[in-house]
Structure formats: structure tokens, C-alpha cells
Ligand code: FEO
Ligand code: CA
């Protein structure tokens with residue numbers, strides 16, 4: 001058992017920690033520390049699937065990439081970046097950086113950002129939303145090849161800081177401010193291309209673009225899968241329970257083999273003004289009086305639970321968006337369950353059934369997996385969205401002996417029957433957290449992103465931190481867990497659809513100078529904490545992005561680790577190097593790349609974050625002036641979340 005170090009207690013609570021934990025079930029904890037499990041052999045390669053390549057200009061979903069690791073190890077040849085505390089994005093020597101798409105930039109040929117945040121609600125509906133998060137580059141297919149110079153970016157906008165969003169912050173809260181706030185949520189779909197030559201090459205947003213689109217908290221979405229039409233999904237505005245206005249709290253993401261984008265609804269509960277005495281279901285999902293202070297309910301009764309009891313059941317899902325079809329309604333895929341979805345990472349089982357790994361990001365919540373009933377055909381021009389409507393949802397139980405089991409959340413199995421309070425499968429999915437409680441899932445330290453190794457099929461999941469943990473267990477071996485860890489598992493027989501797995505801990509994060517919390521595990525190199533975003537490149541290098549609380553970085557346990565950052569890991573050797581460091585008060589997220597590995601897109605989320613002061617425009621400004629302080633082309637005035645692009649100065653593979 002780890003000792004509890006005094007420095008842990010110095011950490012100020014994050015905004016999330018202000019909320020009481022929702023999981024008071026008696027699900028198991030384990031008392032033993034894990035010992036290492038030998039690295040698994042390379043039993044399988046990720047199945048890579050080209051799509052619609054015969055069209056002159058089409059999209060590719062998964063891409064068959066040249067893999068440097070096919071005949072050997074991935075490489076970390078770049079010079080490590082020192083921990084930085086600048087109010088700027090710093091990147092490893094030999095690389096160049098540009099600003100691409102900041103909050104308020106037009107998605108197409110629409111209105112420009114006003115530096116006083118004076119854009120109207122209607123203008124915000126065709127501009128970049130706030131607080132960029134998960135992201136993916138869908139390359140165009142040119143002559144049957146995946147382009148690395150043209151494509152579409154899908155970008156989640158997770159939440160808003162109302163103090164920054166409106167010229168006068170939250171003063172005189174109004175209907176217009178409510179609509180603007182809703183329009184700053186959701187997803188951007190933008191067309192991008194690399195232009196110029198030599199050292200002058202730059203990415204630009206293509207304006208106008210036929211693909212450009214904003215999906216907001218007011219866009220009509222279709223509801224599909226077992227919960228579609230269920231009584232608990234019906235509202236006064238939607239008597240059939242089949243159409244919902246909007247998606248929100250869009251956090252991490254996934255990509256399907258048929259070339260669609262999965263956007264995950266995470267902290268949806270905070271937008272609802274709950275009842276003074278919430279139902280057990282509402283309590284379990286954190287739907288409480290006052291929510292997280294969004295105040296939408298004052299002008300949109302959908303978000304007042306007393307007025308519309310079922311609206312909250314229509315959020316907390318995975319949303320599928322087809323970037324090829326700018327007029328098609330996105331779809332909420334209810335078969336994947338309702339919880340605070342962080343990510344929806346897709347792979348294929350040995351028999352080509354679709355497997356989706358998902359985290360529920362809250363202290364003591366669970367890791368889930370979905371397996372489709374039917375396989376994805378090797379070529380299917382109709383796509384595979386229907387495969388996300390019929391399948392089995394599982395939740396993970398980690399045993400102390402390094403083994404684990406996927407427990408089916410299926411009505412009629414594992415005690416999920418009428419006598420235990422579950423009427424049917426729709427009920428199981430709408431109340432997935434409670435179903436997972438009943439079957440005995442393992443409470444984890446805030447599961448965030450999940451990534452599948454492209455060569456071995458090993459699955460890695462960030463457990464960002466959990467300061468509330470008082471009893472350690474094998475899979476969550478520190479109490480409290482101020483720095484987080486990364487767990488990994490391999491499915492039995494190398495088959496993603498397997499019922500059993502073995503697991504170990506890839507890294508316990510932390511400051512090496514903190515004797516109690518120092519970084520350890522299967523890695524060596526640069527230290528970090530609060531891992532969040534995860535992405536494997538084609539070589540099998542693991543890109544780790546961090547989200548440590550800003551106050552902890554400024555004067556807490558994270559001081560020596562620098563600002564939030566990106567690190568690259570060789571998971572075979574365990575070597576980790578810092579690659580990028582962000583500005584003050586930001587989180588780094590959304591990292592993705594072009595098929596050739598020569599361009600990296602990264603999101604800088606909430607620069608200047610001032611916890612507890614979201615209503616006040618002055619507070620973030622006192623913390624960060626980014627991006628205007630680093631990029632002259634950015635309109636000054638307020639900190640703005642933004643997408644940046646990184647290239648190597650010589651044009652070769654980034655960090656290669
Ligand atoms: Fe939206 Fe858990 O990060
Ligand atoms: Ca996250």
C-alpha cells in the first residue's frame with residue numbers, strides 16, 4: 001500500500017472536486033498492489049479500413065498508414081522539452097507552430113470574431129465554439145490515397161466560460177445569452193488544407209466550404225438504438241422520444257471504420273436545474289438543484305427538471321456525426337449506454353464485430369465496452385451506423401490478480417431484471433451507472449481517454465486523478481491519487497470481443513522529487529501528472545496529454561512538472577519525453593495527426609482558467625493572454641481556446 005504523502009493534501013480541489021461523488025455503491029475495492037505483468041506479444045495488428053476510396057474526392061475513416069513499427073521499434077528522436085511555465089505554447093526544438101482555429105473564428109465564410117466578445121447568438125452559431133476538446137482529421141481521398149494536405153477536422157467544444165463568452169460576463173443573464181451559450185457548445189466541422197511551399201507551408205481553414213458545419217446544443221439530433229422512443233425519453237416537445245435538440249458537454253471522441261466521428265457527452269448533468277429532492281436516478285447522475293451554475297433553465301424550460309422531467313435522460317450519450325453529410329442529423333447511439341462519456345474508442349474484433357471502449361469520467365466511475373451483434377463488412381458503402389444500435393454493453397471488473405472480466409449490462413442477465421428494478425433494456429441503458437453498480441463493476445479513478453495500440457491491440461486508459469480515494473485497490477493503487485495513472489489491458493486471445501482480459505499499470509504518475517507520489521511503473525523519462533488525452537500514432541508511439549488543475553500547477557504539487565503538456569511514450573521501452581507545453585491555465589487535448597505523420601493538430605483548452613470565477617471576464621485575463629500574446633494574427637482581448645498545428649521544420653514526421 002502506498003503511503004499518503006503530505007504534499008497530496010496541499011492540492012487545491014479542482015472544479016470537479018467541488019461536486020460530491022455520485023457513486024455510493026458498495027462495489028469492490030482491492031487491497032493488494034499490482035505487480036508488473038510481462039509485456040504482451042504482438043498478437044494482432046489493428047484492422048485498418050480504407051473507405052470510399054473509389055470516389056474522386058471522398059473521406060477515409062481509419063487509414064492504412066505506413067507503419068515504422070512494422071519491422072521494429074517506434075522512435076523518439078526529438079530533443080525533450082524542459083518543463084515550462086510560460087504563458088505560451090512551447091514545442092520541442094526543430095518544430096514550428098501555427099494557430100489554426102480559435103473560439104469565435106468563422107467555420108465558413110461567416111462573421112469574424114469580435115475581440116470584446118460582442119458577437120451575437122446567431123453569429124456564435126456559425127463560429128467556433130468554446131473550449132475545444134476531442135478532435136479528428138478525416139483526410140480526403142485523392143487518387144485513392146489518404147491525403148495529408150486536405151481534409152476535414154471535427155472538433156468538440158466541451159463547455160463555456162460565461163464570463164468570457166459575453167461582453168459583460170454573466171451580468172443581467174438573459175434569453176439571448178442563454179442561446180449564445182448553447183450555440184458555443186457542440187461540434188465544429190471545418191475543412192482544412194495545407195498551402196504554400198517550403199518553410200512557408202501553412203494550414204488554413206477553407207472558407208467557404210460545403211462541409212463546414214456547426215452542431216450546437218440546439219441542433220436537432222436523431223435518437224437511435226434500444227432507448228429510442230422509450231417512455232423515459234419522451235418529452236412535451238418530442239412525444240415520440242426520437243428527436244432531441246442538441247448535444248453538449250462534448251468531451252473526447254472516437255472514429256469508426258466507416259469514416260464517422262463519435263462525440264461524447266460528458267458532464268451533461270451540470271446544465272440541468274434539478275429537484276430539491278432528486279430521484280435516486282438523478283442523484284446517481286449528479287442532477288441537482290442549481291446544476292453547475294449554467295442558468296440555461298431560466299430561459300429554456302427543457303433544462304429545468306421540475307418542468308421537463310425526462311429531458312436529462314436524452315443527454316449523456318455518444319453522438320455519431322458523418323462529416324461527409326453536412327445536412328444529415330447526427331445520431332445519439334443509445335446502445336452505448338448513458339453516463340458521463342469521455343471517449344468512444346473503436347476497434348474491430350477478430351470476426352470484425354465493432355468494439356467501442358468508453359470511460360465514465362467521474363471519481364469512482366467505470367470503464368465500459370460495447371460489442372456489436374454483427375460484423376462490419378470489409379466494404380460497405382452504406383456505412384456501419386446500424387452496428388452501433390444492436391450489440392451488448394459491458395462494464396469492467398478488475399481483479400487483484402491482474403485479470404479482469406467484462407460484465408454484460410443486458411436485461412435478463414447478471415441480475416438486471418424487473419425484480420431488481422430494471423424494466424427492460426432501454427431502462428438498463430438509460431440508467432447504465434446503476435446497472436453497472438448492480439453487476440459489481442470496479443470503481444476507477446476517473447477514466448478519461450482510451451487508446452488501442454495499432455500493432456498489439458493493447459488498450460490504454462488514463463485515470464486522471466482522484467483525490468477522494470481513501471482506500472487503495474489493485475487497479476487504483478494510491479489513496480488519495482493526486483497525480484493519476486495509466487492502466488492497460490489485453491483481451492484474452494488478442495480478441496477485442498473477449499469476455500476476459502489481463503491488465504497492469506503502465507505508469508503511476510507524479511513528481512520524482514515527491515517521495516510518496518513519485519512517478520513509477522513501467523516507464524522512465526520525463527515526469528507528468530493528471531494524464532487525460534491519449535492517442536497512438538501509426539508507429540505505435542503513445543501521445544499523452546495532461547489536464548492538471550491550474551491552481552496546483554501555480555502553487556501546488558505540480559509546480560516542478562510545468563504547465564499542462566504533451567509527452568510521447570515508447571510503450572515498449574517505457575521511455576517518455578516531453579514534446580509540448582501549454583500556456584497558463586490551459587489543458588492540452590484532442591491531439592491527432594495527418595496520415596503521413598507530418599502534421600499534428602492539438603487543442604489548447606481554456607487558457608486562463610480561473611476556477612470558481614467563471615462569471616467574471618477579468619479573472620481569466622489576469623492569468624493568460626493567450627493566444628494573442630503569441631500569435632499576432634489572433635484578435636486580442638480575451639483568452640481563447642484554439643486548435644494549433646505543429647510541423648517539423650524540415651517537413652518530416654513530427655517528433656520522428
Ligand atoms: Fe472532459 Fe473528463 O474531460
Ligand atoms: Ca478529458
Ligand code: CA
Pocket residue numbers: 448464532547
Ligand atoms: Ca480532465
Ligand code: CA
Pocket residue numbers: 547587605606
Ligand atoms: Ca478541461
